Amino acid sequence: MMHDFAVRIGPVGFRVGSDWRAPVAALADLYRDYPAPQDGIADFTVRLFADRPWRRFIRPRVMIGGDYVLPEAAPLSLRHGLLAAEMAMNLQMALGQRRFLLLHAATVERDGRALVMTGESGAGKSTLAALLMTRGWRLMGDEFALLDPESGMVYAFPRLISLKNRAIDVMAAAAPGGRFGPLLADTPKGAIRHLVPDARSIAAMETPARPALILFPTFGHDDAAREVSPSEVFVRLTQASTNYVSLAERGFTALTRLVTTVPARAIDYPDTERAIARVEALWAAL
Amino acid sequence: MTSRYRAAPPGAIVAVRLDMLTALYHRASGQTHLLASPAPEILDALADGPLTADTLLDRLRAAYDLIDADAGALAARLEELVDTGLVERR
Numbered sequence: 001m002m003h004d005f006a007v008r009i010g011p012v013g014f015r016v017g018s019d020w021r022a023p024v025a026a027l028a029d030l031y032r033d034y035p036a037p038q039d040g041i042a043d044f045t046v047r048l049f050a051d052r053p054w055r056r057f058i059r060p061r062v063m064i065g066g067d068y069v070l071p072e073a074a075p076l077s078l079r080h081g082l083l084a085a086e087m088a089m090n091l092q093m094a095l096g097q098r099r100f101l102l103l104h105a106a107t108v109e110r111d112g113r114a115l116v117m118t119g120e121s122g123a124g125k126s127t128l129a130a131l132l133m134t135r136g137w138r139l140m141g142d143e144f145a146l147l148d149p150e151s152g153m154v155y156a157f158p159r160l161i162s163l164k165n166r167a168i169d170v171m172a173a174a175a176p177g178g179r180f181g182p183l184l185a186d187t188p189k190g191a192i193r194h195l196v197p198d199a200r201s202i203a204a205m206e207t208p209a210r211p212a213l214i215l216f217p218t219f220g221h222d223d224a225a226r227e228v229s230p231s232e233v234f235v236r237l238t239q240a241s242t243n244y245v246s247l248a249e250r251g252f253t254a255l256t257r258l259v260t261t262v263p264a265r266a267i268d269y270p271d272t273e274r275a276i277a278r279v280e281a282l283w284a285a286l
Numbered sequence: 287m288t289s290r291y292r293a294a295p296p297g298a299i300v301a302v303r304l305d306m307l308t309a310l311y312h313r314a315s316g317q318t319h320l321l322a323s324p325a326p327e328i329l330d331a332l333a334d335g336p337l338t339a340d341t342l343l344d345r346l347r348a349a350y351d352l353i354d355a356d357a358g359a360l361a362a363r364l365e366e367l368v369d370t371g372l373v374e375r376r
Binding site: 229245253 | 300302304305306307309311313316318320
């Protein structure tokens with residue numbers, strides 16, 4: 001690979017190799033405050049390459065690859081190279097992570113305790129996590145919560161926050177001093193813009209937190225909250241985990257412990273302000 | 287000859303009661319099951335050794351004070367457990 005970049009996000013080291021300079025330069029800039037992989041050894045290798053040799057130069061298209069690949073992955077245009085790099089890093093985690101039970105969830109921390117928010121794509125968990133980060137919470141991650149089967153603690157994975165469509169303007173207003181990546185228009189997921197987690201979240205990324213509340217937010221018309229039973233949480237989190245099956249009994253033990261010891265609520269919210277108010281009220285009542 | 291049913295031996299499954307439902311990990315298959323009553327009770331009763339459906343019903347009736355024990359319903363639950371591989375019919 002002609003261009004190369006390495007970074008550590010939480011406990012995970014990545015090396016990204018690319019046929020083109022631009023995606024690697026964008027990553028290096030946005031991740032400039034992050035450390036290098038521990039002992040220089042990456043857990044996962046990501047490759048961005050041209051699907052045909054001439055595609056490196058003519059209407060360039062980026063294929064993503066690495067230690068783990070999805071055979072049906074479609075190429076992205078080079079102007080979405082940053083998105084391709086982020087997707088490739090997520091893919092390596094989703095398919096290859098063995099140390100932690102991976103939950104598709106956004107996590108924030110306060111007073112050493114973690115709030116884990118999970119839900120369908122579009123439920124607003126990235127936006128809520130980013131907003132909470134601007135209001136005194138530490139952002140642990142907007143995509144994956146890493147549950148340690150041995151200790152029951154959640155480890156942070158504070159990659160770039162991926163803001164989509166309306167969330168881009170919401171966060172531009174809420175975090176005027178934030179570092180944003182370039183606006184990526186017309187991607188397969190709509191408009192995307194990355195936000196760099198704040199300095200505090202990056203500095204504390206090696207510190208795990210004890211999970212204290214599991215939240216299932218749904219954006220909609222209602223403003224309501226309800227308890228979620230441990231068995232429902234268990235089913236939802238097996239579905240929200242990308243590696244539950246491959247962790248076998250370690251995954252089962254980690255997840256049953258989580259759902260039997262941590263309370264869970266589902267909230268419906270019509271706007272982010274009321275969602276934040278709900279979160280603060282639920283947190284205060286713990 | 288009457289069929290006898292036998293559950294996975296103790297140690298072959300890990301069961302955690304969550305609420306009304308019990309999560310169960312079957313070590314041999316690596317599969318996770320979520321069971322509602324009376325399936326966990328059936329597995330418990332069969333853990334010590336194979337039983338016929340009639341004997342099993344008697345044991346459950348005695349252990350759980352069942353007043354509306356129904357042989358047909360028990361047979362259906364047993365077949366479901368056989369399908370999952372948690373119970374063996376011989």
